[in-house]
């Protein structure tokens with residue numbers, strides 16, 4: 001069946017979502033609420049971290065996506081916990097104004113013997129695992145077959161009856177269908193800290209190039225520390241990292257740190273390291289390229305895709321067609337970086 005995008009708003013659709021990470025789950029909640037018949041397929045081959053950072057302190061239009069994501073978390077009662085943040089490094093005045101427009105209270109302060117920007121109302125942990133666990137899934141691997149200009153979703157040899165199929169398998173997307181994304185590895189370490197305030201605040205250090213976030217947010221002497229570096233690699237490839245180089249930089253700012261545990265996973269990047277969504281075939285849609293900030297912008301991109309499918313609205317800044325003609329590319333730095 002070839003669907004006319006203008007008619008979709010008036011019909012109840014059989015929606016098949018491939019992947020139930022942040023992208024797939026957000027779309028499940030949206031389509032379900034609008035009354036559509038939604039199937040989500042996910043073999044659960046990705047480790048899900050209990051909580052991730054959500055920040056409004058992003059760059060340019062990503063701040064808007066991040067606000068859409070926050071609205072989504074509120075609408076669907078996904079728990080978040082707010083903490084102040086301290087950002088070190090030169091920040092453009094325009095960006096500070098933009099963050100203030102989104103309700104973030106900002107002042108200059110000295111913390112850790114360093115001058116920086118103390119922000120209230122911009123940063124939180126979002127309990128992403130609970131959101132993902134709330135989605136009923138068919139626990140299988142899905143595949144997509146192209147037939148002319150339409151797609152068919154399959155589990156093993158079985159066709160899944162669908163009006164539309166949404167490819168939302170993160171770093172696995174490019175293994176399932178041809179999309180302009182690549183997979184990379186990134187990691188973070190749980191550390192014992194000298195200073196208990198690190199479990200109650202975020203630190204974004206653009207001078208020494210690391211971030212620190214609360215672990216449990218209870219004010220105990222722990223923090224999760226990482227950086228924005230990326231290691232291009234296929235999902236599920238074995239990657240060994242040594243956190244000491246990042247810890248050495250972080251110790252210069254935060255004092256003593258002892259690594260308890262280091263853990264990583266795969267992310268998906270696009271040629272401009274910004275997320276993308278759009279239509280690949282008549283009935284096949286794509287969402288991805290969430291890089292290291294899927295909890296920050298992911299549900300916002302899902303909202304754009306939902307509006308695209310149901311209302312025909314298009315946001316040119318994030319549409320996947322912007323990569324038409326791109327043959328190959330290298331994964332860049334994660335976009336949280338200023």
Ligand SMILES: Cc1cc2nc3c(=O)[nH]c(=O)nc-3n(C[C@H](O)[C@H](O)[C@H](O)COP(=O)(O)OP(=O)(O)OC[C@H]3O[C@@H](n4cnc5c(N)ncnc54)[C@H](O)[C@@H]3O)c2cc1C
Nearest residue numbers: 019021022023045052053142169170172292293294295296
């Ligand atoms: C160490 C680390 C720390 C991070 N910290 C943060 C943070 O604090 N804040 C933040 O915003 N982001 C953070 N991220 C990034 C964030 O995790 C990603 O942006 C996000 O998970 C991407 O969401 P996604 O739904 O696109 O893909 P994924 O979360 O990767 O989900 C893809 C899903 O597809 C499924 N799948 C795979 N193959 C198939 C198949 N054949 N059929 C069906 N399903 C399939 C997988 O099982 C998986 O569940 C971090 C990432 C890492 C690695």
